[in-house]
Amino acid sequence: MYSRRGKYNKKNKHFHKGSKFQNRTFHRKKEYRHQDQLTEVEVGITEFVSNLEGFSGIIKARYSDFHVNEINLDGSVAKLTNIRVPKDFISKVEKFDYKEVIISPLDLLPQEKWDAIKNLLNSENDDKVNLEADNLSKEDRIKIHDCIKSHFGQKVVASTVMVEEKKYMQFKKFNKADLDRMKKGIFVFSGQRTKENMYIFLVYKEALDTMDACLKISDCLRMSPANFTYAGVKDKRAKTTQWFCVRKVEPWKLLNRTKLLRNVKIGNFSFNDVPLKLGQLQGNKFRIALRNVTGSDELINQAMNQIKENGFINFYGLQRFGNDKEVPTFQIGVNLLLGKWKEAAQLILKPKTSDDPFEDVSKAKKIYSETGDAGKAYGVLEKK
Incomplete structure (x- = not known):
């Protein structure tokens, strides 16, 4: 029997590939991976916004139930429609016809x-x-x-x-x-080159967050993910499409190197004069499927009509508060807004039961919580 990690021994129940230390480390990290999560009630989300009767359903039962398409500053909705390099992308390196041979x-x-x-x-x-x-x-x-x-x-x-x-x-x-x-090469689009050979393209991804997709693409090109920029971070458990920006990379190389990536497709290339920055978007278009809905057809139609007429302000949800129960992200934010820098830092450095006690960072956090000595805590961190 084989696995991605190597040959599996049924009798001894361990993998041959890797050292015993590596196997212990893997299982140890798995043991401390769980963390208690907040619920909506614990952050004050207890009521329905409208006067209509509420109904229950399951959201994101599958990642394919949640579609997100980015809307740029021009109001265009991101849709991957072309996975080829446009013909207008040509090399700036001049080509000459050498048919005529000069004798002298x-x-x-x-x-x-x-x-x-x-x-x-x-x-x-x-x-x-x-x-x-x-x-x-x-x-x-x-x-x-x-x-x-x-x-x-x-x-x-x-x-x-x-x-x-x-x-x-x-x-x-x-x-x-x-x-x-x-x-x-130096690229031109419609006869004009752009500053620093910068262009934008669409990234369609499934069951990956934006940063993971960026890492996968940059790994294919053997370059730093810092070379890529984007306007927003999209959900992991979803099918999403958004714009990325990169410079000094041939688009045909980008296509060829990433075509075998699982759950990632790229295309719709166009040149851009400035890099994308976080927040440079109007918003996102969502297509959401609910499963196991308990409400009647009449109630559901009333709710949908109200959303259609009045919209829905997407202010609330655990993604706005974080879901870590031991060190709630919103508590750190409240202290920062109040200027309580020490309290915010202490929360960030607070040890958690989900931390791996063998990691240097976990050891440093424990030392700081017990002694308050930042220098001593810093001393146990591995220097790189």
């Missing part, structure tokens, strides 16, 4: 410049040859590019640079840095 380079270049370019191949330094280009037409520059390509292939690269307000064609020996630069 001296028809285009002075003898000393041609000799200097040939000497680049034998040079061990990062030498460059500059040819003044202010008086050269675009056609002339293309012909010179063709000439260099036909004689040296990819061993010599040419580019146009500005030096002291003068335009030059610059030639140098090809190296790996040039290849990396070409791979990174």
